Amino acid sequence: MIRTFAAAAINGTMVVHDPAVGTNHLPPQPLPSGRIALDEHQVAAWPEAQPGQLTPKAPLSMCWSPIVRCNLACPHCLDDKSVRESSAEERQQLAGHITASGVLGVDLSGGEPLLLRDLPDLAQAIRAGERAVVSCTTNGWHLARRAQELAPALDAIRVSLDGATAATHDTWRGTDSHSRAIDGTQAAVAAGLRVQFQMVLMRSTYHEAQALLDLASQLGVGGVTFLQxxxxxxxxxxxxxxxxxxxxxxxxxxxxxxxxxxxxxLRTRGSADGFTVLRADGYAWRNTGGATSITAFLPVNGPEDLHLPTAASAS
Incomplete structure (x- = not known):
């Protein structure tokens, strides 16, 4: 399958970022920098760039959570719901700072990003720099009604599923959340979006990992990321x-x-260490302590503010 990736030379080393899986790869030959169409099977065969292997000024990839609000109340949510949400004007400014920072991959998360009316505009604003690829992580509840609208603005979408069955998934995310996520997945695949399932591995859910892989195959989903x-x-x-x-x-x-x-x-806690997160209040944060905590650094008032002191460890 041919789809869009982001490529750049980082201190003389060519790197390709995969917006669906969230990995960074080292191609065997030079490539044009910027957004580039490549065969995903070929990219998957290239070696992965490990954290600490490169020393970019900006993180290779990052998460931007422009919203705190969510229609679900998951007990394993990472988001800090005490922070304020930026205004629509501030979100556009932050999108511009991200674009100018040099980051290769941006995942729009939350909260639940599909609650934002301006989500496609934010994604397009980041892609306008012709460097970064953009994905979105969603619980899938509103995906069926927004898939057609989002397809031209996103390079991939990640749907969170905590199990292959409604019995397991809905225990964590609420009644009907599994069926809504599946309906949204089918709509996204039909709209031509590259879909990646994301499953948080827990003692009460990991027994359904194989069934989730099989479900992904049945639905035309391109992959599954298992998150510690x-x-x-x-x-x-x-x-x-x-x-x-x-x-x-x-x-x-x-x-x-x-x-x-x-x-x-598989994203272990070790591989999540050092990952950059831009929160809804416009502050840049970084996973620290083996991704067991989040440390605030500074407000992002310009692209250089995303060049955090420990950016070399970004994934």
Whole structure:
């Protein structure tokens, strides 16, 4: 499948960012910088750029959470709901700062980003710089009605599923959330969006990892990212009961049978360390302490403010 990636030379090393999976790859030959169409199977075969391997000024990829509000109340949510939300004008300014910072990949998250009417405008504003690729992480509740509108503005969409079945998923996210996410996924695939499922690995959910891979294959979803639970935000309250060790997570994921055409990634807490997050109040944060905490750095008033002191460790 040919889709859009972001390529750039970082201190003489060519890097390609995958907006669906969130990985960075090292191509064997020079490529034009900027947004570039590549075969996803070819990109997946290239070695991954590991954290600390490069020393970019700006993070290679980042998460921007322009909204705090959400229609669900998940007990493993990472978001700090005490921060204020920027105005529509401030969001446009932040989008401009992100574009000018040199970042390759931006994931729009929240809160629930599909509650923002100006979400397509924000994505297009970032892509206008012809450098970055843009994805969006959603709980899928409103995706069916917005998929056609979002398809021209996004390079990928990530749908959060905490299990392959409604019985498991709805336990964590609420009644009907599984069916709404599946309906949204089908609409997004039909609209031509590259979809990636994201599942938080927990002691009560990881037994459905194989079934989720099989479901992804049935629905035409391109891949599944398994995320280690981070003891951040509301997730702190369930960490002792639900967190797997990285070793347990690797054992669970590496034993799976991966269907043809489905890309699998495990994001351990170690690989999430140093990742940059721009919160709804316009402050840039960074995962620290092995991604067990979030540290505030400074307000983003210009593109240089995203060049945080530890940017070399960004994933």
């Amino acid at each position: 639970l981070l003891p951040i935000g509301e997730g702190q309250a369930i960490a002792d009961d639900q967190m797997l060790t990285d070793e347990q997570a690797r054992a669970a994921v590496y034993s799976l049978t991966v269907p043809d055409g489905v890309r699998v990634r």
